[in-house]
Amino acid sequence: MTTYASTEVALLAVALTLVVGVYLVAVADRLVAVIVAGDGVPIVTTLVAPVRQVAWLLSQSRTTTERPDAAGWAVAPALLAGLAAFALALVPLAPGLVLADPDTGFVAFSAAIAFVMIAVFLHGWSPNSPLPLIGAYRYGAQALSFQIPFLLAMLATALPAESLSIVRIVEAQEPLWNVIRQPLGLPIYLVVGLGVSFWGPLNLPDGSDLAGGTSLEDSGIARLLWAVARSSMLIAVSAMGAAGFLGGWYGPFLPGPVWVIVKTLILLGVILLAGHVFARVRIQTFVLVSWAILIPLALLNIFVSGAFLL
């Protein structure tokens, strides 16, 4: 049962979700930072500060470097935001309430995740500056390493559904959520979620040891758009995690779409907390752990849950 949404509704829904979501991410991130740092929590300031920061970035001029790749520099945040919007359009809110439910929704989502590497690399390559370039290549290693664990962890959710459609994957969780019957799946997915939006411990392309990395030469609207694109990716990944592992719209008392939003917010909270509590991973350690530990764990996840299904 595929649902077709009219294009205007789709555009509006995704735009609204992203605007509200990005603001929420900014506020929540600030809140978590302030709590972990032990400062007092000023409620009003925390709510208003992200908007003031947006206003500041809109007032700052967008600089350039002496020989950048101007087109690439513009395309990078555009591509990242586009991929996030695309991925978000694939997340279902209810059996009859999804913007796009192709029969190969999972493959489409994976494709979107794969292209993030292009966007981040472009962002670091374009300014023609040494530190952003190092960040871009570092992300290349990071992205190649987390792709396979991500695909394997999500593939396990397709096994009970016998389908690659996201709606079917959610419907197959009606008896039991995937987080319970495939316990290794969600932790691996969260690690990858951190990696795709290069957040917190996996902030290797934009790390503080590179003084801002790929974002070093950004200012004004460029900095704002990159931050918005990153947060959008985070939201899309959290939403898909809620659909694939936490049972989507299933839950007592509340209507389905509200459950999807609640579960997305839970995953978002976990990711934001991890961002401020865990130290940045060394790239060599991440590559090694990804290949030598995460892939075998993800494969174990697939085969054990597959054995239980037979």
Add this chain to the structure above:
Amino acid sequence: MIALGPLAVAFAVFVAAIAAVLILWWGANPGRGRAPAVSERTPWTGGREPQVHAWNRYHARYYPMALVFLAFDMEMVFMYPWAVVFRSEGLIAMVEMGMFITILLLGVLYAWRERALEWV
């Protein structure tokens, strides 16, 4: 507007987001009127003048790992349809994919031993 198929709708969202960002990128620049001076365009590494352009034949030291990634990516191509028919095919599907995975995992083990997953 016409109702499009599911992938086309998602693609329309994709294109719209890209367009929105590009419009903002080129439109929302308060400093548009004044072209930056030479000293304002220098790439920054701490204050010193850079000696060369940054673009170079960069040694991406993880290239052996990228080859192993290619192998696993091809495996993923096979695992997509396998996941769909797994339940109906039964034990034989699991055994066959298990053999395939084992061979690839041996490849990862070999790469690990040959220090292809490390840097320096």
Add this chain to the structure above:
Amino acid sequence: MGLKSRIAGFAAAGPVPVFVVAGAGMRAMVQDVQLDPHVRIVDTPRAAALLLIAGSTNHADVQALARLHDILPHPRATVTWRTHDPFVALGGAGAATAVEEDDPVPTLRAVFRDILTGGRASEPAILPDVDAVEWRGIGPYGQGGSGMTGGTPYGRPMAELGPDRDGLRLDILPVSLGPFFPRLPSGLVLTAKLSGDVMTEVAVTTPGVLPSRPGSASPFIRALSGPVAIAELELARACDHLRWLSDALMAQGLPALGRRALRLAHEVRPGDGDRVRAFGARLSRSGLYRWSLPRAGLVEAGRFSGLGLGPIARAAGVAEDVRLEDEGYRALGFEIVVMRRGDPVGWWQVRIEEAARSLDLAARAAGRKTTLVGRVESPRGRLEPGDSPTNRALALVPELLSGLEWGDALTTLIGLDLDLDEAASVMDSGELRATA
């Protein structure tokens, strides 16, 4: 226009993005500015609106300072804080606001509001608008013409080939982390040739002559010439370690915990050793020692013996500490902290444990004073007039950093805890050179 000015006015009340240059003797005060919620210290000048120059910078770095100023995007302004600088001579800071009080934040906010609302014009560029090398060609991308035959597109050459690990014909990128890199001491320049993101041929240069500074109030400097209360000395040591920890945590991607460490540095009193240990336990739970700091032994213990490098040497198993020779400490039952690992994990753990033990010692000190004159154990190592541990650590930097990947190299550099102010205080003529 109405909308633009309204947006700018709304932004003016938010946190001020500032890029700081911590000149001589102002490192601690600059660090404390981070605790103010009205100011946001940024890592890159491109994200900043204001350039805060605290204290005096080296005369040789004036060009770099001017370049740093010009890289800030418009609208920008400079604020100087207790600085007596040749920056003015470049004609750039004629409009710079000077701050002399302890707290620069109100001035920062006022200047930020001014440049956003148009009360003050954005500062023009200081350096001349001239290309580094004459290169202009004929075509739209600068191609063609005699300026291009030397191979300098847009005024700069491309990177050259160099020897590479795998026998590949790839380029070596020379990079200099300039005088004003965040979290590195101001004036320190690290030049490296990068093969990919691995550093080869690392060299570090420091300012030749540091500007004269007001008399230092550091208890460690005072302990060189006369007895100082042990409680005061050990409290200063713990605070110093915690301040270093704050900077190092921010460099490792834990800015919130870094602020917590800074707050701890302000709040600890003698006897708070367990508080520091609890914080250290929290750090180990954040995966810092497992996946963030390099764990392989960088240097074997023998290399560090006799150099008096303080916590770094003690982490590698070298049991040297000037405090062992001091009667006052022996009477208090001072015990040295030694580990058997020569990597940054050990350095961090030794410093945290030493900070905790310093606070315990300070509680027990009860008015005792140091008895040694002419040598003291500073938080970085053995300090004597004319010889500081920073000099010796700087001499080690090339061999420690060569062959390391970028992230590890920066972690190691920050883990060395280089303090050019301390080095300048003990140098007679103000000359600083790395001793072997």
